[in-house]
Amino acid sequence: xxxxxxxxxxxxxxxxxxxxxxxxxxxxxxxxxxxxxxxxxxxxxxxxxxxxxxxxxxxxxxxxxxxxxxxxxxxxxxxxxxxxxxxxxxxxxxxxxxxxxxxxxxxxxxxxxxxxxxxxxxxxxxxxxxxxxxxxxxxxxxxxxxxxxxxxxxxxxxxxxxxxxxxxxxxxxxxxxxxxxxxxxxxxxxxxxxxxxxxxxxxxxxxxxxxxxxxxxxxxxxxxxxxxxxxxxxxxxxxxxxxxxxxxxxxxxxxxxxxxxx
Amino acid sequence: xxxxxxxxxxxxxxxxxxxxxxxxxxxxxxxxxxxxxxxxxxxxxxxxxxxxxxxxxxxxxxxxxxxxxxxxxxxxxxxxxxxxxxxxxxxxxxxxxxxxxxxxxxxxxxxxxxxxxxxxxxxxxxxxxxxxxxxxxxxxxxxxxxxxxxxxxxxxxxxxxxxxxxxxxxxxxxxxxxxxxxxxxxxxxxxxxxxxxxxxxxxxxxxxxxxxxxxxxxxxxxxxxxxxxxxxxxxxxxxxxxxxxxxxxxxxxxxxxxxxxxxxxxxxxxxxxxxxxxxxxxxxxxxxxxxxxxxxxxxxxxxxxxxxxxxxxxxxxxx
Numbered sequence: 001x002x003x004x005x006x007x008x009x010x011x012x013x014x015x016x017x018x019x020x021x022x023x024x025x026x027x028x029x030x031x032x033x034x035x036x037x038x039x040x041x042x043x044x045x046x047x048x049x050x051x052x053x054x055x056x057x058x059x060x061x062x063x064x065x066x067x068x069x070x071x072x073x074x075x076x077x078x079x080x081x082x083x084x085x086x087x088x089x090x091x092x093x094x095x096x097x098x099x100x101x102x103x104x105x106x107x108x109x110x111x112x113x114x115x116x117x118x119x120x121x122x123x124x125x126x127x128x129x130x131x132x133x134x135x136x137x138x139x140x141x142x143x144x145x146x147x148x149x150x151x152x153x154x155x156x157x158x159x160x161x162x163x164x165x166x167x168x169x170x171x172x173x174x175x176x177x178x179x180x181x182x183x184x185x186x187x188x189x190x191x192x193x194x195x196x197x198x199x200x201x202x203x204x205x206x207x208x209x210x211x212x213x214x215x216x217x218x219x220x221x222x223x224x225x226x227x228x229x230x231x232x233x234x235x236x237x238x239x240x241x242x243x244x245x246x247x248x249x250x251x252x253x254x255x256x257x258x259x260x261x262x
Numbered sequence: 263x264x265x266x267x268x269x270x271x272x273x274x275x276x277x278x279x280x281x282x283x284x285x286x287x288x289x290x291x292x293x294x295x296x297x298x299x300x301x302x303x304x305x306x307x308x309x310x311x312x313x314x315x316x317x318x319x320x321x322x323x324x325x326x327x328x329x330x331x332x333x334x335x336x337x338x339x340x341x342x343x344x345x346x347x348x349x350x351x352x353x354x355x356x357x358x359x360x361x362x363x364x365x366x367x368x369x370x371x372x373x374x375x376x377x378x379x380x381x382x383x384x385x386x387x388x389x390x391x392x393x394x395x396x397x398x399x400x401x402x403x404x405x406x407x408x409x410x411x412x413x414x415x416x417x418x419x420x421x422x423x424x425x426x427x428x429x430x431x432x433x434x435x436x437x438x439x440x441x442x443x444x445x446x447x448x449x450x451x452x453x454x455x456x457x458x459x460x461x462x463x464x465x466x467x468x469x470x471x472x473x474x475x476x477x478x479x480x481x482x483x484x485x486x487x488x489x490x491x492x493x494x495x496x497x498x499x500x501x502x503x504x505x506x507x508x509x510x511x512x513x514x515x516x517x518x519x520x521x522x523x524x525x526x527x528x529x530x531x532x533x534x535x536x537x538x539x540x541x542x543x544x545x546x547x548x549x550x551x552x553x554x555x556x557x558x559x560x561x562x563x564x565x566x567x568x569x570x571x572x573x574x575x576x577x578x579x580x581x
Binding site: 050101 | 440441444445447448449450451452453455456458459460462463464465466467468469470471473474477481523
């Protein structure tokens with residue numbers, strides 16, 4: 001059963017083709033990774049899927065519904081949420097409030113009760129706080145939940161973004177380079193976290209250039225180069241595809257191959 | 263910090279200031295300055311919600327102050343309404359205008375939004391200034407009293423106008439602070455504050471960015487309008503300057519100086535810009551130079567504004 005279908009998706013920026021025609025799909029509860037060298041168009045592809053860019057051609061379907069060009073905030077309501085490569089944490093809030101903000105769709109907008117501090121507003125706050133605490137425990141940030149978000153380490157911010165995205169109760173979670181800039185230990189933790197999330201039934205689409213992480217946890221890998229899909233399949237198959245080795249791994253092919261299988 | 267939440271601490275501190283400050287007042291002139299601070303503080307609190315929480319700017323907020331003020335000037339004359347209803351009417355008109363105008367202009371960002379709101383403020387000012395048959399034009403017009411003093415007199419209580427307005431504006435300020443503080447860590451408040459740091463991230467967690475911006479704009483317009491009504495009722499007279507560009511800039515400066523995201527900062531900012539010019543008069547010719555210098559130094563060394571910067575330093579020295 002597929003949750004996400006991407007069909008011939010592409011975008012041009014002023015006559016320049018950033019992404020050509022990319023097609024692939026994500027099965028429910030699976031981890032699918034998009035990999036490729038820098039500038040391959042991975043993040044651009046992500047921005048089209050998550051409604052930040054309007055694609056020039058092709059379409060995106062979530063649970064069979066065409067969602068091409070649907071605004072981000074509506075996609076969140078349909079069950080898709082994402083994180084960002086260059087972090088977009090709410091710096092002026094505490095760690096806990098960041099995750100509580102992710103409960104916006106469940107809380108709904110009731111401005112007057114919130115202004116007056118009515119019991120309903122406080123009840124929704126308590127529910128959100130409880131759920132946010134649970135998610136912070138899941139990502140390993142329960143301690144220091146009341147600190148300013150800006151005080152977190154880089155790896156901590158990455159996990160905070162994941163917790164915030166999970167607070168929207170997504171069916172599909174898009175993770176943009178969750179391990180970029182993290183050290184080996186942090187990468188391993190994120191690796192485990194992503195697997196744990198997938199086990200709860202959330203489908204995951206991942207953009208990553210850390211081959212090790214991708215190979216270990218993904219069930220399916222899509223390889224991009226210069227705006228086009230050049231290969232896809234099971235990680236061990238893709239890692240030995242000559243086109244991938246040439247485009248992605250270049251002259252470091254031998255080293256990367258051992259990297260991939262290790 | 264343990265025990266007191268920021269919300270409770272701020273409300274307590276403000277209540278104490280309102281109640282205890284008169285102990286230091288040697289004459290009724292000080293009550294008047296105090297009332298002006300509270301009224302400016304209220305309008306500034308609206309900007310704290312718009313600028314500090316939601317990260318949007320307005321250079322035309324005095325326009326809404328003007329609507330509130332002229333509602334109290336015109337309402338009793340043309341509609342025969344009691345003043346208290348005129349305050350409500352002014353707030354309703356301000357909210358409606360903010361809602362209608364906010365929709366298109368809040369799509370703009372940063373300096374584009376600044377210029378668009380500036381235009382809105384000037385538009386309101388020009389209408390008040392030019393429609394002399396209705397508003398008295400540049401000469402301004404008289405405002406009928408609220409009627410509280412007469413009411414109190416019937417019960418044998420005599421209060422001076424300055425004293426009365428000190429207490430009224432003080433209570434309204436506390437209500438305004440209560441509302442702004444409730445909003446801060448409420449569901450709607452978090453949605454507003456999320457816009458401040460990243461509109462894109464806000465939208466990916468399901469926040470309708472346009473709708474929440476509009477909400478902040480409407481709320482802040484009501485604060486400004488109620489402040490304007492109080493100015494009119496207190497002075498018993500209004501001129502178009504209440505809606506003028508300079509006043510808009512003053513309000514924004516108060517918010518930024520005190521700390522744009524801080525409710526307490528709004529009152530501190532309003533106090534500095536309202537009271538400091540009175541204090542600095544002893545320096546005569548250098549009054550404005552000093553005021554400008556103080557503002558620059560605060561922004562250079564306490565960038566987040568007085569209250570948040572000082573609070574951060576205190577927390578650091580404690581821990």
